[in-house]
Amino acid sequence: DQQVKQNSPSLSVQEGRISILNCDYTNSMFDYFLWYKKYPAEGPTFLISISSIKDKNEDGRFTVFLNKSAKHLSLHIVPSQPGDSAVYFCAASAPGANSKLTFGKGITLSVRP
Amino acid sequence: EAGVAQSPRYKIIEKRQSVAFWCNPISGHATLYWYQQILGQGPKLLIQFQNNGVVDDSQLPKDRFSAERLKGVDSTLKIQPAKLEDSAVYLCASSLHNTRIYEQYFGPGTRLTVT
Numbered sequence: 001d002q003q004v005k006q007n008s009p010s011l012s013v014q015e016g017r018i019s020i021l022n023c024d025y026t027n028s029m030f031d032y033f034l035w036y037k038k039y040p041a042e043g044p045t046f047l048i049s050i051s052s053i054k055d056k057n058e059d060g061r062f063t064v065f066l067n068k069s070a071k072h073l074s075l076h077i078v079p080s081q082p083g084d085s086a087v088y089f090c091a092a093s094a095p096g097a098n099s100k101l102t103f104g105k106g107i108t109l110s111v112r113p
Numbered sequence: 114e115a116g117v118a119q120s121p122r123y124k125i126i127e128k129r130q131s132v133a134f135w136c137n138p139i140s141g142h143a144t145l146y147w148y149q150q151i152l153g154q155g156p157k158l159l160i161q162f163q164n165n166g167v168v169d170d171s172q173l174p175k176d177r178f179s180a181e182r183l184k185g186v187d188s189t190l191k192i193q194p195a196k197l198e199d200s201a202v203y204l205c206a207s208s209l210h211n212t213r214i215y216e217q218y219f220g221p222g223t224r225l226t227v228t
Contacts (some may be wrong), residue, residue, distance in 0.1 A: 004155070032213055043117070043204055043219025044156070089155050098168055099213040100146065103155030 003027045004092050006104035010019045014112050019077040025088030026071065030092040034101065035064060035075050046074070047088075052082050080111045115139065117220035119205050125226045128188050131193035132161040132224045138186070138207030144168075145182055146217065151162065156204055163211045195227045 005024045014018045023033075031052035035108040036044035050064045050073065057064050063076045077084055090104040115158040118137040126132050136146050144160040144163050148156035159178065161169040164185035173180070177196070192199055209214040 006155075020164065041221060043206070043221050045219065046216045091155075092134050093213050098161065099208060099215065099217070100158055100169060101156075101213075101217070103157070105153065105155050 001026075002104075003030070004102050004104040005102050006090055006107050008107055009105070010108040010110070012110045012112060013080050016079045019075075019076040019080045019109055019111070020086065021077075023073050023075075023089075023104055024071055025073075025092050025093065026065055027092070027102075028071070029094040030089065030102075031095055032093045033064070033066060034091045034093075035062075036089040036091060036103075038089065038106070042107045044089055051107050077109075080109075082111045082113050085109055104105055117205055117207055118217055119203075119220040119223055120162065120224055123224050123226075125228065126195055128197055128227050131191065132195055132225060133189050133191045134205075134215070134225075135218060136188045136204050136205030137217055138188070138205070142207035142209055142218075143185070143187050144208045144211045144215075146206040146208075147180055147188070148155040148206065148219075150202045150204055152201070154217045159190070161211075168211060185208070192225075195225075197227050201226055 034049040035047040038044040050063050062072045066073045087106045089103040089106045126137045145162050150156045160174045160180045162182040163180045176209045180190045206217040206219045208217045
């Protein structure tokens with residue numbers, strides 16, 4: 001039973017345009033969400049997070065939007081750069097679960113020059 | 114600051130053999146995690162340590178997997194005997210404390226192939 005779903009396995013965008021990566025979750029107990037970025041042969045690195053008390057969090061070119069009623073979040077990258085080409089994982093955690101993260105399958109983003 | 118170190122980076126073994134992975138977390142990080150990432154899937158938590166005590170090992174296949182974190186620093190993950198379905202990347206991560214506001218830092222992983 002996948003509690004965090006990233007249904008699109010890949011996304012290709014032109015440099016300078018917006019990249020929108022989507023994530024859905026089924027566990028209504030999740031109240032903290034994170035995005036990780038992973039390059040080949042490296043471990044995932046933290047990108048941005050959002051708590052369920054917010055519906056938006058912005059950090060430079062990266063913005064995460066949370067729609068609690070739809071159990072949906074998205075990561076927007078504007079403008080996209082070739083160095084953003086990587087696998088992006090959505091992760092979630094529930095209160096009282098220590099720091100345990102549940103990850104989605106990931107989306108491979110390719111930014112074309 | 115040095116990152117999370119893991120070794121070996123790659124390992125190929127035959128089924129029914131045993132294998133061990135080593136992780137050295139970031140200095141001062143109390144919490145250590147082992148994840149299994151099967152190709153095409155996201156990382157799945159196997160075990161979480163707080164210092165040298167186990168916090169969560171609910172998804173660790175205890176009949177074949179074992180892990181320890183002696184002295185609350187380095188950790189080893191062992192598989193004995195290995196099965197074909199254990200082929201995956203094994204990621205170690207650490208964080209300053211065991212609360213989710215603290216970022217998890219991941220090592221580069223060990224890619225295991227079981228033939």
